[in-house]
Structure formats: C-alpha cells, structure tokens
Amino acid sequence: MRAISTTPQGGVEIIEVADPQPTPHQVVIAATAASIARGDLNTSRLRPPPSLLGLDVAGVVVRAAADGSGPAEGTRVLGYSAGNAPTWAQRVALDTDLVAPVPDGLSDETAAALPNSGLAAFDGVAAGGFLLGARVLITGATGGVGILAAQLALLAGAASVTGQVSSPARASALPRLDGLTAATLDELQGPFDLIVDLIGGDVLTRALSLVAEGGTVASLSQTADETATVPRFWFATHPGARLIGVDNRVALRVPGVGTRHLTLLAQLAASGQLDPMVSTVAPWDQAGDLMAKMDRRELSGRAVIRIA
Numbered sequence: 242m243r244a245i246s247t248t249p250q251g252g253v254e255i256i257e258v259a260d261p262q263p264t265p266h267q268v269v270i271a272a273t274a275a276s277i278a279r280g281d282l283n284t285s286r287l288r289p290p291p292s293l294l295g296l297d298v299a300g301v302v303v304r305a306a307a308d309g310s311g312p313a314e315g316t317r318v319l320g321y322s323a324g325n326a327p328t329w330a331q332r333v334a335l336d337t338d339l340v341a342p343v344p345d346g347l348s349d350e351t352a353a354a355l356p357n358s359g360l361a362a363f364d365g366v367a368a369g370g371f372l373l374g375a376r377v378l379i380t381g382a383t384g385g386v387g388i389l390a391a392q393l394a395l396l397a398g399a400a401s402v403t404g405q406v407s408s409p410a411r412a413s414a415l416p417r418l419d420g421l422t423a424a425t426l427d428e429l430q431g432p433f434d435l436i437v438d439l440i441g442g443d444v445l446t447r448a449l450s451l452v453a454e455g456g457t458v459a460s461l462s463q464t465a466d467e468t469a470t471v472p473r474f475w476f477a478t479h480p481g482a483r484l485i486g487v488d489n490r491v492a493l494r495v496p497g498v499g500t501r502h503l504t505l506l507a508q509l510a511a512s513g514q515l516d517p518m519v520s521t522v523a524p525w526d527q528a529g530d531l532m533a534k535m536d537r538r539e540l541s542g543r544a545v546i547r548i549a
C-alpha cells in the first residue's frame with residue numbers, strides 16, 4: 242500500500258510500505274480522508290525521517306476485528322490513532338476502542354477532522370467540570386481544537402465563551418455563535434471559570450492571571466516555543482484555582498470511552514451542532530504544501546486530505 246512519509250529534506254512524499262498487520266482487537270480501514278493537525282507538524286519534526294504520519298482517519302472497514310469487537314466490514318467509520326499507527330495511508334489498523342461509525346449525512350472529510358481535535362477539545366472542556374453558566378476562555382481559538390472547544394463549551398452550558406485570537410482580523414475565522422466573542426490577548430478581561438489553553442508559553446502565563454477563584458486552567462498545548470511561568474503569589478491571588486495538564490490519550494485508557502466520545506462528536510456534527518470548519522480539502526499529494534501553510538499560519542480551521 243502507499244502512505245505519506247517524511248523525507249530527510251524536511252518534506253513529505255508518498256511511498257510504498259507494507260500493509261498493516263492488525264492485532265485481534267483491530268479493524269482495518271480503507272482510508273478515504275485524513276486531517277492535518279498541529280500534532281502532525283510536531284511529529285514530522287520530532288521523529289527522524291523516514292517516518293509515517295497521521296492521527297485521524299475516515300474510511301470504510303475492510304476487515305473486522307478478529308475478536309468480534311467493533312464495527313462490521315463495510316461500516317463507514319472515523320478513527321483516532323492516538324499516535325500508535327499512521328493514518329495518512331491507504332490502509333489503517335486501529336483498535337476498535339478508537340473507532341466509531343459515521344452517521345448518514347456526515348461526509349468523510351468532516352468526520353476525518355473530528356477525532357484528534359474533537360477528543361482534545363472534549364477533554365479540555367470537561368476539565369472545567371459543571372459548566373452551566375460558566376465563563377470560558379479558549380486560547381488559540383481559531384485552530385482546529387479551539388474551534389471545537391468553543392462550540393463544546395457552549396453546548397455544555399457555558400454562559401459565555403471568549404475565543405482568544407492573534408489579531409482582530411482573525412476573529413473572522415471563528416464560528417458565528419451566540420455566546421462566543423473574540424478578543425486579542427490584550428483585550429482579555431477575566432475572570433474565567435475555565436481556561437482551555439491551546440498555545441502555551443506567554444499566552445498561558447497571561448491566562449493564569451485571568452482565572453477565577455476556584456477556576457481551572459487546562460493546558461493542552463505544544464505550540465509556543467517559550468516556557469510559561471506561574472505569576473508570583475498566584476496561589477493567593479487566585480485561591481483554589483488549579484492548573485491541570487490534559488492529554489487526550491489519558492481518557493481513552495478507560496474501555497469504551499474512545500468509541501463513546503467519537504460517536505458523540507460524529508452525531509453532534511451530523512446534526513449540525515458541531516462544525517470542525519473544514520476549510521480545505523485536497524488530494525493527499527498536497528499534504529506537504531498544506532503542512533507548510535499550517536506552519537506559516539495561513540490556514541484557518543482544518544485542512545483535510547483525500548487518500549487515493
């Protein structure tokens with residue numbers, strides 16, 4: 242089969258590789274679409290080439306799991322590799338705990354934009370606990386995770402969601418939703434009961450100064466290069482506030498959670514309540530160009546590649 246690999250020159254290319262060998266608990270998916278996330282950029286830099294890429298996939302099950310778990314052959318599914326298998330490939334073997342059916346009416350391209358970003362957004366928002374009436378801040382709100390986190394926070398009952406944007410012009414990249422407003426870092430006014438930080442560094446430092454008493458700052462990010470600092474006497478000026486690290490692979494350790502959350506994300510998207518804002522759909526030989534565009538911050542929402 243063919244798959245996308247990194248090259249020593251810092252790009253990507255489609256190469257011939259062996260088909261995946263599924264374990265008894267895995268389905269094999271004939272991939273039709275996959276999304277490009279910041280995590281893919283990070284992986285392409287951190288792992289020595291040649292290295293296969295991809296976290297998300299949508300496609301059709303061509304081999305059911307030998308242990309009888311998961312969807313049957315012919316089921317249209319979305320899936321998340323959790324970093325354990327490359328998904329920018331014609332065939333993808335995934336644990337049945339990390340796949341879910343795609344409802345009728347949801348395109349493969351939109352489904353492919355949901356797993357990694359949606360699970361991260363879900364866990365970031367869930368870190369805030371009971372959100373009815375809460376004031377929520379999402380930093381990096383124009384990114385793939387941020388767009389979904391803002392929508393999930395409103396669905397969870399937040400009274401207001403502020404989406405932090407890098408400039409006033411970038412506000413146009415946010416979904417138009419009652420209760421969601423855009424603000425630059427300088428314009429932010431706390432306190433916030435929940436802050437989902439998707440940038441890190443100086444933005445996280447600033448976010449820590451905006452959390453309400455007893456509020457939560459959920460840190461998910463690997464974007465900014467610099468290190469965040471906890472403001473002096475933070476414990477006294479923000480009593481009871483907590484800073485927690487969120488990794489979307491952690492919740493998935495509980496059996497059934499991955500499929501349940503992926504099913505929910507897909508159903509919300511199919512019913513029009515959640516939109517990953519896929520802005521670009523392109524053939525997979527353009528993955529390198531799209532990654533470069535993402536790196537230059539020229540993309541809004543999610544870019545999706547069609548696997549041929």
Ligand SMILES: NC(=O)c1ccc[n+]([C@@H]2O[C@H](COP(=O)([O-])OP(=O)(O)OC[C@H]3O[C@@H](n4cnc5c(N)ncnc54)[C@H](OP(=O)(O)O)[C@@H]3O)[C@@H](O)[C@H]2O)c1
Pocket residue numbers: 278279280283357358361380381382383384385386387406407408411414439440460461462463464465466487488489490535538539542
């Ligand atoms: N912990 C987890 O489980 C988990 C899972 C998935 C993703 N993540 C992390 O979540 C973060 C967001 O992921 P994503 O896929 O949504 O990323 P993305 O689509 O590339 O979005 C990045 C967002 O950050 C903003 N930004 C601010 N400073 C930036 C900088 N120096 N470089 C690039 N962007 C910058 C961008 O603003 P502009 O509008 O100006 O471009 C954009 O809103 C990443 O750090 C990713 O690694 C964590």
